[in-house]
Amino acid sequence: MTHKQFDEDQLEQVLNNAPKLSDHRSKDEVLQRLLADARLQDNSHLQAAVQEPIESQLTTHEVNEKQDFIQAENKDLPITKRKYKKMPLFMSVAAVFVLTLIAGSMFVNNNDSPKDQATPDSATFSSMPENRATKEIESSDNVMDSSIVAEHTRMMSLRTSVYEEDLTDAVVFRIGLAGGKAAESVPMTYIIPNERVVADFGKEKPTSLQMYEKYAPQIDEEAMGFTNYHPYKGELEEKGETLVHVLPKKNAYDIASASVSKYLGSLKDTFSDSDYKEIAFENADGTAYEFSQVGEPSEPMALIPREHYNFYVYTETNGTEYLSPDFRKTFSTVTEALTDMRHKNDDVYVSAIPENVTYTVKEEADGVVVTFDVELDLMTMDAVRATQLIEAMMLTAASFDKKLRLDNVVQDSWEGFDLTKYLPMPVGANKQYMPE
Template identity: 30%
Template sequence: MPNDKWNDEEIENLLRDFPKIQDRRPKAEVYKKLSRKERMPKQPKRWLPLLVAIVAFLSITVLVASLLQQNGTDSSSESESSEAESTMATDEAPTEQAEPPEGPGAESGGEASLAVEEPETLRTAVYESDLEDAHILRIGLAYQGYVVPASFVVPKQLAGTAEPDSLGLYENFAGQIDESGLGFDEYHPYEGELQQVGSTISHFLPDGHSYDQGSSSTLLYLNSLEETFMDLQEIRVLTEDGETAQLSHVGTVEPIVPGEQGQSFYLIESSTGDWYMAPAYGMSAGNVQEALMALPQPPNDDYRSPVPEEVSYSVEAEGAAAILTFEEPLDFEAMDGTEAMRMLESMALTAHSYGASLTVSNTVQTEWSGFDFSGELELPLSPNRIDWPEK
């Protein structure tokens, strides 16, 4: 490289040869641009929502802890108060035991205080023990040409008199029954006048009554009368003049003896979907043995058998005693409780309608739901229990 040396004079001469740079912009414009500062967009404060959430969480935590501490303090106070009251009551109690009451029943009273209530049974019929403080109002309800006996259990305080007769119960309560609400046809009270003398009841039919419109309506009427006054000895159907009534499809109506012919009890469904026990009028066998054996096969499609398909049995009759034996040991606990109860009650009702006792054998349980299989079964008095509402 050349070793040129520059002196100050040469440098000054060189700078003078450069063109002069001139800025013709107004001073105000230059000043404005120099003073203007570009505004940068502010970045969002992303930490702010997180901070708010943290503060809220801490506040709730403190509040809950405070409440829990307060409740614990209150519970502790209540517990201490209860213990104190218990201690005071113990201290104030007499130190000597009261002498046991004297006289009959003193020991049984002590046993009663320790007795445990029996579990509720699945029974649907009315039994003797159900009538200690009640009367039974049995009515033959009507449904699509069939008669279904319903047993209304009326408390004695509602009956009005100590021992009302069948007609008194019927006249006082039959008109209050909501038959359609139960799933039946509106049929009661009967047209005309009813009179009871002793154990005989007479029905005086008015002119133009609706019980002779066809064979089915006539049979429905007569079977309903029998079921409604089952506890009487005789039912008479008369004209308004007191003469024996004539019905076109049966002729002269002979006096009816309720329960003279036994009936097999099957299941029938009402319009509400509820199942009731119903006798198969005109389709039942002539003796209790055949009637019990017929239960697995309903007489038509409107009835349903109360006996489950998997259950089979045999029946022997010895005079007025029927002995039913299951072919295989029957375990009631392994069955549906409702189905098992329907089967037993249909058998018991069938035997009762023939005036026979019933013994059931070859069961796993000796007792089940109120039934004792070690001897003759307790037979129901009437089917389809319905408790009368207390007002």
């Protein structure tokens, strides 16, 4: 979209993660593809590249023919080899042009581009044979081009949450990373392809603990600006629907109330939506662990699939921003949660709602409706901030298992969201991809 703005770090990250393109077609295949592409028939640069060698051959036809005949007699070389000595130059021009076209198509913005564009009349090259091989090449190229555009669109999106559309042939792995600042745990949602899970575990579905033990150690938390926190110290064991954490005598989870809060928050982010209903804390001898801040044996902590949070913007020490609950404050109603998220409560979590933006909240049968008091023009905001506003509200509504609709917005769509309807319910916050 034309409203997207990137700083240098974001642009560098996008370029580093851009798909690596390769093309193993022969020069003849590239030429056939170029000449058969209806989109290029009216292009002045291509026509100039095609006509220049042709006109040169016409004006010097007799001279070239005579020279080729003499050289063929003297050197016993076929005349046909002389006639195509300029072809490599033409092929180079053609190849460069094709690459330019593909690169340009990758940066097409399908949100703002007209959906119905006129295509040039293909009669210009109607005399060119369209054999089966050419059609197969074009079909293959169309698939490649569409895949490139789809991958580029996905990577260039300002969305940061995971949605059902992201989970085609993939599953999610949730984990709470320990903030490097005074923050508690920041929820992360990793997308892992099904084929990788099958390669790692076979056809049998792994448990949440097995997923954690396999993938948590592969995350470079410090490289992301977080504290090196995983895997947890001690032992994790499954006992039916209870996950037991056997804590070592000396650990960093029980140093102070803040460390205990961060530890419990991380466990909730990692295992709330899992196979377990609760987490028990034990000593090595099987007795209940006693947190120093409590002064009595601990009780198991219940795991609720959807805690009733609202979401704020959290900035890590390296400058990366995430959407996260504000110190795990919970709410009884979605109206209360959405209304409260306008307020700036501390210096760690910042509201995703600009100070001058006010709204009312109404719960309906199909979801929750946020109506802005003054028509909201997202184009007047920074594109990242506008997307954070929408997704923070969506995540807040989703924590109550509700969809969100935004009313009184100038735009009908934003970052692929149809703002005239209820928005999709996010699967999780802060989309990540498991490193290879």
